[in-house]
Structure formats: C-alpha cells, structure tokens
Amino acid sequence: MALRSPGGLDRLAPEERADPGEPGAGEIRVALHGSSLNFHDLSVVLGRIPAEDGRIPLADGAGVVESVGPGVTEFAPGDHVVSCFFPDWQDGPARVGDFRRVPGDGIDGFALEHAVLPATAFTRAPKGLDAVEAATITTAGLTAWRALVVDGKLKAGDVVLLLGTGGVSIWALQIAKLMGATVAITSSSGEKLERARDMGADFLVNYRERQDWGRAVKDWTGGAGVDHVVEVGGPGTLPQSIDAVRIGGHISLIGVLTGRGGEVPTAVLMAKQARLQGLIVGSRSDQQDFVRAIEAGGLRPAVDRRFPLDRLADAFRFEQGGGHFGKIGIEW
Structure with a gap:
C-alpha cells in the first residue's frame, strides 16, 4: 500500500x-x-x-x-x-x-x-x-512504557492520571496496574469509562460533564495530586494536567491532539515544581x-x-x- x-x-x-x-x-x-x-x-x-x-x-x-x-x-x-x-x-x-x-x-x-x-x-x-x-x-505501547517506567520510575502505590482511552492511554492503564499503581482516567464517553473500570481504572472522570477535571482528580487524591500524568492532549489539556499533578510530580508530554502550540501556565508549573518532559516513543x-x-x-x-x-x-x-x-x- x-x-x-x-x-x-x-x-x-x-x-x-x-x-x-x-x-x-x-x-x-x-x-x-x-x-x-x-x-x-x-x-x-x-x-x-x-x-x-x-x-x-x-x-x-x-x-x-x-x-x-x-x-x-x-x-x-x-x-x-x-x-x-x-x-x-x-x-x-x-x-x-x-x-x-x-x-x-x-x-x-x-x-x-x-x-x-x-x-x-x-x-x-x-x-x-x-x-x-x-x-x-x-x-x-512503548510510549506508555517509557513515560511511566523508564522516565517516570513508576513504583507500586503511585497514582497515575491518564487522558482519554486511545492506544497509549489504555496501554498505560495496563502497565500502571501491572506495576501496582492507582489510576484515574478521563473520557467523554461513559461507556468507555466503564470499559476502563473493567480493566482496573480506579477513578473515572467524564471531561464533558466536569470541565475542571484536573481539580476533580486532585480532590480525589485528597488534595495531594497525582504522581504521574500521561499527557496526550497538548496545549488544550496541559493546564488541567498541571492542576492535577502533585508537587514534584511528573508529566509526560507525548501528544499534540489539541494542537502544536499554546499557552503554558508557567507560574503554576513552577509552583508545583513538577517535571514536564516531552518524549517520543x-x-x-x-x-x-x-x-x-x-x-x-x-x-x-x-x-x-x-x-x-x-x-x-x-x-x-x-x-x-x-x-x-x-x-x-x-x-x-
């Protein structure tokens, strides 16, 4: 072809x-x-x-x-x-x-x-x-593996946020559960969220129903924030991912589904002292x-x-x- x-x-x-x-x-x-x-x-x-x-x-x-x-x-x-x-x-x-x-x-x-x-x-x-x-x-699969395990140093007991239910995110869900992590996942589809629950997802957020989904995830962690975010959206979702991550947490920027450029809330990222890392496979x-x-x-x-x-x-x-x-x- x-x-x-x-x-x-x-x-x-x-x-x-x-x-x-x-x-x-x-x-x-x-x-x-x-x-x-x-x-x-x-x-x-x-x-x-x-x-x-x-x-x-x-x-x-x-x-x-x-x-x-x-x-x-x-x-x-x-x-x-x-x-x-x-x-x-x-x-x-x-x-x-x-x-x-x-x-x-x-x-x-x-x-x-x-x-x-x-x-x-x-x-x-x-x-x-x-x-x-x-x-x-x-x-x-390898993108999810590198984001969580190679670069993220994922360990049992960590909390992971995944965006959407595409190939990278679902592989990341499986890897995270294999490693003993707790997982939050977002989608605009209730049916997809239920499928993710069946695969082990612990917290589900419909981002059409809850536009401040980053805050919802942070609240779910008791205000601490998640250890890792697998960020596939890019500029349109990054502010919410920064809101959700814990102080000193890790955000893997691996996708540009919402565009190739945009505003980054640098002051919030600095205050979080989080590591924002771009990666390709x-x-x-x-x-x-x-x-x-x-x-x-x-x-x-x-x-x-x-x-x-x-x-x-x-x-x-x-x-x-x-x-x-x-x-x-x-x-x-």
Whole structure:
C-alpha cells in the first residue's frame, strides 16, 4: 500500500513492487502480517506531515522471520518479531529529535508483505500475541512504557492520571496496574469509562460533564495530586494536567491532539515544581524490556477493531471518528 503526494485517504492505493530479495549481512527477511494505527500515521497519510511520493505508510509492523543474513545470531527463521519506531536508536538516552528514519514517515513503513531490514530494526515479539497485538507495542505501547517506567520510575502505590482511552492511554492503564499503581482516567464517553473500570481504572472522570477535571482528580487524591500524568492532549489539556499533578510530580508530554502550540501556565508549573518532559516513543533496548514485562504480566493489548490491509483507508476513517477504545489493527 503506497501513499501518493500530497496525501489524503483517497491517495492510498495498492502497488506492486519488486520482491526485496534475500537478506544481506546483518539483515533479516520478515513476512509481515500485522500493524496498528497511530495518530502519527494518520497525520502522514492526511498530508499534515509531508512524506515522499510513493511512501509506504505505517510505523508498526509484526511478522515472522523467513531468512537471516550472514552474521545474524539473534533471530532464526520462524521467529516472531516486531518493528522498532526508531530503528537506529538502540539504547541509552534519547538521541533522535525528528522522524527522518521513522518507518512510514521518513522511510518506508510496514504496509507491505515482506521487508528486508537490519536485524536491529526489530525485537522479539511477546510470546502469545498475534501479529496485530504485537504491532501495538512499537509506538503506543512503548510510549506508555517509557513515560511511566523508564522516565517516570513508576513504583507500586503511585497514582497515575491518564487522558482519554486511545492506544497509549489504555496501554498505560495496563502497565500502571501491572506495576501496582492507582489510576484515574478521563473520557467523554461513559461507556468507555466503564470499559476502563473493567480493566482496573480506579477513578473515572467524564471531561464533558466536569470541565475542571484536573481539580476533580486532585480532590480525589485528597488534595495531594497525582504522581504521574500521561499527557496526550497538548496545549488544550496541559493546564488541567498541571492542576492535577502533585508537587514534584511528573508529566509526560507525548501528544499534540489539541494542537502544536499554546499557552503554558508557567507560574503554576513552577509552583508545583513538577517535571514536564516531552518524549517520543523509546529505544530498542526499552522495547526489549517492555516485551519481557508483557510476558511476565500476561498483558494483552486492547484492539478495538481489525481491518484487512486493502481497507487501510477505511481503518483511518474509523480512527478519525474517534470512537475506538485502545488500538485499531490492520492484518493480512
């Protein structure tokens, strides 16, 4: 599936390309079978993030190793693998501040049948997950893991605030409960809030009914505030998140759903002495740690609906509607 400039759902179309062939030194050949949609993917496809004409979309990809090139010892034919959002960021602190080497953006993504790439562009997929489920960890899952565990140093007994019920927030809910945290979550849908309760959420806030939801969450904590906020909204929600966080707390700024710029209540943030940290997904080493945690905790992602690859445009339309809970899967 390829995207033609200048973008748009009507500019997505199947395309025949030459088989990538056999892997060279350090490479593996993977038969792809699943992906999942992210807000970043939608932005690329709609042309909000310009991409090269003919770009193959989708940052997430999971499948089975068909063959390995010389020097590859980490994987063998038959292994189930999942892609990395930043294929060149192997470990250590963040070194990447753009999307030039992100699949589906600066380079071709995984809306295809076979890929030949360096083995280091993949990790082992969690045991027991199918290709669609595994693909959800590449972007959404790893973002939640880094926000709470890698950077947030989440520990049992912490209190976490999650915004909305999209892919990152629902993965964060599962991670937080696995780690023994207490979770507050927001949504405009009572039905979605009840689903979140069924997954372990402890405090529910409908932000259409309670516009000062940050105050509601703070009051729920007895006035102390939450330890961590996974902030996916951006400028439109950040003031409420700052209101909700405790003095010395941690806010992970990972989304721009309400815009790319806006006012930040700097005096309140300063008074809270809170750490406001922007982040974009994580490293390959972080993903390997996350895979082990998924297996140890028996976690399975929430996949709302699955679409075949030839209905990719319909899947993006469903994403635009905002009615999904968790992730939207693509399978073939």
